Amino acid sequence: MIAHGVRHLVQISDLHVGETRQHRLAGICTYDSFSKxxxxxxxxxxxxxxxxxxxDVAAEGKHSAYRLFSEQVRFFEIPYAWLPGNHxxxxxxxxxxxxxxxxxxLELGHWRVLSLNTAVPGQVGGRLEPEELAFLEQSLRAEPESPFVIFMHHPPMPVGCDWLDKQRISNADDFEGIVRAAGNVKALFTGHVHQEFSAQWAGCPVYTTPSTCFxxxxxxxxxxxxxxxxxxxxxxxxxxxxxKTGVRHLTDIEHRVDHALAGY
Known part of the structure; x- marks a missing residue:
């Protein structure tokens, strides 16, 4: 039961939907896990x-994968907003x-929900281009009394995995300066790292979210x-x-990860 006046969001990330419903990645049928x-x-x-x-809605950025995604959410009762990942x-x-x-x-009552594009074509790691930083700064300055939450794909800070930490936003210092100066960002939510993690950064909490597949x-x-x-x-x-935020994991489903995958 959601209390009066509270805005409720759910975040999903790193679906990696393939070109067919049968597509598997690391042994997981990504379309099926997303459906569940x-x-x-x-x-x-x-x-x-x-x-x-x-x-990372799609595994390889193919038209058919986005059609399958849209097929799944077509009759879903909750409206959704999306942003791109490196895949x-x-x-x-x-x-x-x-x-x-x-x-x-997005405007949700008193709250503002801001999505940033950190994807760089042809690269695994993330970056905020000048136009994204300008959009961020302008949005935060325009409504200094409104609380903001920011969603993006790549995290701005290390998460404790050496190989993933090399892929975080490369110009995080520029991003941090804008967030700290504004003072109205209450939290950041990211994907990419396929795991739950939280840390303080730029004066606010940052939360990463598990993948819908592996x-x-x-x-x-x-x-x-x-x-x-x-x-x-x-x-x-x-x-x-x-x-307030937390993570839910699926239970009581068959889930066998193929650990032979050497990279992605």
């Missing part, structure tokens, strides 16, 4: 104002193959997967500026 995540969200009966999809093709996503348009700024091993030096279950994050935005 949506079913779990629906079964809980919690009303959500918005589902945030934080990148996505932003141009294809914007060309109508995803049924919802790109919404970089998870990477925490505190690993090189590429490594865990046997962790598919998951997603819930987020409650309170009228007084407080945030």
């Amino acid at each position: 995540i949506l079913a779990d969200i629906s079964a809980r009966g919690d009303y959500a104002d918005m589902m945030m999809v934080t990148g 996505d093709d932003f141009a294809v996503m914007q060309s109508g193959f995803i049924s919802s348009p790109y919404w970089p700024l 998870q990477f091993a925490a505190e690993s030096e090189g590429f490594a997967m865990s046997d962790g279950m598919p998951g997603y994050r819930w987020i409650d935005l309170h009228p007084d500026g407080r945030i």
Whole structure:
């Protein structure tokens, strides 16, 4: 039961949907695991104002993968907003193959929900281009009394995995300066790292969210997967500026990760 005035979000990330419903990655049928995540969200009966999809919707940025994604969410009762990850093709996503348009700024009551594009074409790591930083700064300055939450694909800070930490936002210092100067960012939510993690950064909490398919091993030096279950994050935005959040993992499903995958 959501308290009066609280805005409720769910975040899903790193779906890696392939060109067919049977596509498997690391032994996991990514379309099926994504479907089960949506079913779990629906079964809980919690009303959500918005589902945030934080990148790597597709495994290889193909048109057919985005069609399959749209097929799944077509009758989903919760509206959604999306942003690209490093495995996505932003141009294809914007060309109508995803049924919802790109919404970089949402108003949810007193709250503002801002999406940033950290994907760099042809690269695994992330970066915020000058136009993204300008959009961020302008948005935060325009409404100094409004609390903001920011969603993006790549995290701005290390998460304790050497190989993943090299892929974080390369110009995080520029990003941090804007966030600290504004003072109205209450939290950041990211994907990419396929695991739950939280830390303080730029004066606010940062939360990473598990993948809807398979998870990477925490505190690993090189590429490594865990046997962790598919998951997603819930987020409650309170009228007084407080945030409550947590992660839910699927249970009681067959989930066998193929650890032979050497990288992705």
